Amino acid sequence: MTDIMKEHYFDYAATTPVDKEVFKSLEPYLKEKYGNPSSIYSKGQEARLAVEEAREKIASLIDADPEEIIFTSCATESNNLALKGVAFQHELTRKLARNNTKNKPHIITSQIEHHSVLNTCKYLEQFGHKVTYLPVGEKGLVQLQDVKKAITNKTMLVSIMYANNEIGTVQSVAEIGKIIKAIRIKRQEKGNKTPLYFHTDAVQAIQYLPTNVNKLGVDLLSITGHKFYAPKGVGALYIRKGVKFLPQQSGGGQEKHRRAGTENVAGIVGMAKALELAQERKEKEVKRLKNLRDYLIEKVLKIPGTFLTGDREKRLPHIASFAFRGVEGESLLLKLNNYKIFASTGSACTSDSLEPSHVLLALGLKHEIAHGSLRVSLGRHTVKEDIDLLIKVLPGIVEELRKISSFKYGATNER
């Protein structure tokens, strides 16, 4: 355990390092091209041009119009803007009083969304909006018939994440998009004027899965730069033309009055570049990561009393998530840290609330098992040697912790 030991980063789902090319593309906007895009002199216009170019680039990568892209500070902001923006605008057009709880719009989401969606929903509930949280079952998959059943005449927004950040489960977003389209047509025929929008949180999915917004049938889509090798502090929201929404940040006229605040020019440029690179490398990278991931899963599941959380097949190429009986996640991370292996857990002991992750509980896992969860996420710099090291040290650590453990774990893989 010397300081020259190589680091083994297995937390790409948390964040990623900035790519060299990306950094090169954004560097000038931190140094010499520092103008404010809202200034009309040429230094300002230079920056403005960069932002607009980035917008075009991102738009073309997801088959959208540049006007449909709004830059934000992160995915949390994008999700907030999507949900609150649409919900409050609906209230406004219907001239519904804030304290009138009847006829409030209805939102559908799933139990395993990111906190930025779940807590926004809870926030909206305080204003009388109704929210249905769809269950996901033990694989973490939202069932299409559940979505269908949950949609009522008052439903105005469906927000289902593209792929989950903790267990990597990929939802059938395109199919849900189709269902929503069909219902929208029915509503038109019946003369129901309530709009029905579909939002997806594509933060984890954007760089590995198909992201054509028209094929997915989504109206709103959130992304953030730092998950695909762009710097932190920049995100974007795709809003389809015609979706009415109320801006949530008041101020200047940036982003066509839809999101006030000086643009993070360097971040935006970097994000566009990073997304471009990700799309170029997508096919190869997905294949490579899938192989690594499957290799890892196969080896780790050989440890007795271990199981995979989430679906085996419908899974992001870069996320493998496990639960170990009789082991506590934080202890596991600390022991791995000794080998400079960095991973993450949904255990309560690492959260502020001392509650295990809501995602793991939604899968129906017991508390003590959710405590023993480990998420390993791979990325561009992960090589087989990293995984081999992890596989080498993990069984020993698990065994060591089980010796201290007061829980009998049993050698079964049953939950």
Place this chain on the structure above:
Amino acid sequence: MSDSDFGPYSKKVMELFENPKNVGEIKPADGIGKVGNPVCLAPNSLIITNPSIEEISLLKKTDKVLGHDGKFHKVGRVFKRKYKGDILTISTHNLGKTTLTPDHLVYAVKIGSRYKFTHKDKFFPDWYQAKDLEKGDFILYPILKETVDLEYINFDVKKERYDFKSKDLPKKIKIDRNFLRIIGFYLSEGYTRTDRCKGTIGFTFGSKEEEYEKEILSLMEKVFGLSSGNIVYKNNSINIPFYSARLARFFSDFFGKGAEFKKLPLWAMILPTKKQKEIIYSLWRGDGYINNKQAKFVTISKTLAHQLKVLLLRQRIIFSFLVGKAYGIHKKYYSFYIKDKNSLNKLSALMRHKFSYSLEKKNNHHKTWFNDDYYLTPIWKIEEETYAGEVNNLEVAVSHSYTTGNLAVHNCGDVMLLTIKVGKNGDREIIEDIKFKTLGCAAAIATSSMITDMAKGKNLEEAYKIEKKDVSKELGGLPPIKEHCSNLAADALKKAIEDYRSKK
């Protein structure tokens, strides 16, 4: 970054985490301390078992209890210990109350009085310590999910040698509408007299209940081929006896003898809800009434009352359950009131009762409701008192939980296990050896290791005085959110010492 710089922990914590001391379990131990979700209901707490109810202190290993998943599970171990300190009594709307220690885990949804439940299919149930619950939080009461559609029941009561009176009875009885209705009538209005060869099963109705008289006569004829002996009309009542020692024994075995001890057997408790409607139908006709404002049912059998609770919840009928003091020989009576409109409608459909005019609008004002697996009802009162005496807990297989009259509670926890061996130093008792096991984070491991080291060799009085803050001080401090972990280690030590003392 040095190796020990991880997160919020001090060097000492990391040191002990890497090399914990005193790991393991002493067998046999002189004292055992367990914490986690640590335990304990007052000894007279009622637990829903298979098939009835039992006081927790009387439960044995291998008894089956109702888990929070709505199924019966075996009791693995039973625990009791002495407890001195605060104890909480949680009362929920409609179901009753339970007394438990403040750290016991209860299955609930945290709402408090601040918010209203606006949307009923959304909530995140969890296990909360009793002390963290407050008025307005909702508890989830499991609905019995097990179903076995038994078609026949064997009539295997032997005919006694000198029993010349009992008529021949069918060898097996079909569990159909008629038989189930007889059960209902027996539970509400029936009695048995059993001697060795003489025996009577009979029914007593009010003099105005001639309708019932006709019905029971035809039912008994249909099911058992029995006709009544002398029907006696006196003191405003009708007494309908049937002479059959075997049948009398059959009924008193399965359904209890004497009004106070009426009960349902397991097979009746887990019949499909459709069939159970027939039992409720005749039971309610006997001891209850329904009108446009409310329905009411009264019994003096504790077992039957709690069983009816389970049955009504299975029918998704909301009721309020009250225990009242009765005069005379019966000490208590148990009554059910149904006032909620939906539930009244359900009951009236079941009772084939037609309301003479449309129902008065009376919705269930406590805002309780059902989902697929649970009945959700708010806490309305939590009382705190000091208690000294025995408390009990169970370890339950699979679900790790069990159900009292109004709560689903978690069974005893194994998050931390501390075992001690007590030795003598002169005339003083000292902790000769001490070992721990824990499923916990780094702080839990470090604090356990620390406290075992601190306690080793100390005499019991001194060791008992080790407080959580002493441990955390020795460790160079803990992050505020982690203070509870050191709490566990100190608690476990105290419990181990108490355990040792209680065994002496």
